[in-house]
Amino acid sequence: MGGLEPGNMWVKVDHKFAVKIHDDVIRDVLDIYPEEELEKRRFFTDAFDNGYLSYVELLKECESIQIPWQMFFLTPGNLKKQLDHISKERKFKFTAKFFSKRKGVGDITSKRIIDRLIRLQNYVLQNFTLTPNNFCGALKGKSYSECVNVFLNYFEIDVFEFRSKKTDKAFDYLIGKIETKSVNISRGVLKGGVLPEVKNVNDVYKNTSGFVVRNECLPFIFLPDDLNPDEAMGRRIYTLIYLLTCVGLDDYDFYLENSFKASALKKKGGEAIKHGITTAILFPEEETDLLREAVVGAEDVAKLSAKFKITPTAVVVTLKRRGVITQEEYEELLPPPFKPQKKTGEQHGQRPLITTAVKKFCGSSAFSYVNAGIRSGSLKSIQAQYLIFGHVHKNQYKKYCFQIGL
Amino acid sequence: MKLLDSSAISYILERNISPKSEYFITPDIAQEMEVAELVYNRGVSKNIKNITVQSGFDEAVYLNNYYSVLNKYSKRSFFNMSGFGDVSLVALTITLLQHEAQNTRLPLPGFDNDILVYTNDDHLKSKIISETKNMVKVSNNFYEIQ
Secondary structure, three states: OOOOOOOEEEEEEOOEEEEEEEHHHHHHHHOOOHHHOHHHOHHHHHHHHHOEEEHHHHHHHHHHHOOOHHHHHOOHHHHHHHHHHHHHHHHHHOOOOOEEEOOOOOOEOOHHHHHHHHHHHHHHHHHOOOOOOOOOOOOOOOOHHHHHHHHHHHOOOOHHHHHHOOHHHHHHHHHHHHHOOOOEEEEOOOOOOOOOOOOOHHHHHHOEOOEEEOOOOOOEEEEOHHHOOOOOHHHHHHHHHHHHHHHHHOOOOEEEOOOOEEEEOOOOOHHHHHHHHHHHHHOOHHHHHOOOOOOOOHHHHHHHHHHHOOOHHHHHHHHHHOOOOOHHHHHHHOOOOOOOOOOOOOOOOOOOOHHHHHHHHHOHHHHHHHHHHHHHOOOOHHHHHHHHOOOOOHHHHHHHHHHOOO | OEEEOHHHHHHHHHOOOOOOOOEEEOHHHHHHHHHHHHHHOOOOOOOEEEHHHOOOOOHHHHHHHHHHHHHHOOOOEOOOOEOHHHHHHHHHHHHHHHHHHOOOOOOOOOOOOOOEEEOOOHHHHHHHHHHOOOOOEEEOOHHHOO
16 A cells, blocks of 8 residues: 555545655644544544544534544654643643632533633633723722622622522523623633534533633633533523622632642641632522521422522521531431423424624633624634634624624 | 735734635635634625635545645644644645645635735745745735735
């Protein structure tokens, strides 16, 4: 086969052997997202078995796995430079000074999502002049009640309006308020071609935790949302507020290990303060004080959960922490783990607009900046597609341009 | 033979020009052009053709050159996904000169004439001149495109 040395394979086009590429390059490219186990895909196992792959099929495969095909054409040395660059960007953004999450919520952090958000954040920061976000660090050194006031005033949140809504609408209300104050909230989406829909990827995403990436002008919060349908809405609200307290305290106490498992720094007290502020915002102490003389039953817990938009578990844990209920009452009231309602049959609802999916994944601020770049022509179409879809997707982009009025 | 880069394509679309003579582009430029057509909401003339799908064009040789150029120059970014149009055009000019040198005639219009690349990108210009040892002309006189 054209003098092929071991450890190499041919790229064939028009029945001709065109380019000799390195097996290790293929493996290393596929290992950019090891959690997705791309190397096990039939196309690549066949290629390793046969010693060649078809260029035309490679292009199709790369569309599915959302990796630029050109990466497979790099020499080992050049690929290493690219991988080092990606790794450096990931480490820079996800060191202890820049990254935080809720402890115990999802151990895995999808590298693909990390890379997408880094790319988006870098694009915005490198191409637009932003002003510092005054909420960053605004909760430092303040009492819980002061934190509540700062939070509600800064984001202009009307607690009565928030509580009057159904939980899902209350979540949307919070996101709307927070995003208008230059906090970018990116949410997991499985529609609109925004993330790849390949085998086993959904399981990876399902375990991806919510997290926040520091920036003094435009902090980026990621919430798994649709990627993890097992998460109760009340828990999503709690996670969102918890991550905002990290921004407000300017306290980023997680880091990614080499395996990209998120680990907490060994620091005492930080986590308790964040939970304290979060519950002070969502479930004020005045409200729990009213229950000190009462006998709290499961029905009360359900009512409090519905009123304050947190899970029944969070209600019970908070009551216990504040000494409203005893250990025995706590154990009795603690509800079984949340079981999501199974969807009955195929959902035949209208498919969401592509712009809706993109806006949800990118976050409102990043979405606006990307669109500004597209409109002004400063952002080339291929770059724009990589920012919003993570790969070239001409049909989706055509619809997207139409939907944003281009 | 006349080749176009993405800046020339934008020029054509912005001015709604319908070239009468034939021009060739690479797959990377074609991909950018397809999206630009959407943005400008108009198609370019059928006289602008993706060269790799023309009969007689040896895509295997082109891909081999693409591999070499991709690995030779650092001014392309996988993070921003930029610079690949340049890689493809340099690879194409090298491929066309190889066809000429080997006397493997391509049944394409203008193949017997000089190769002329339209671009206003100075980096691309210098790469083409250096890789082809000045055997390919590069022009930013877009007004000549007609």
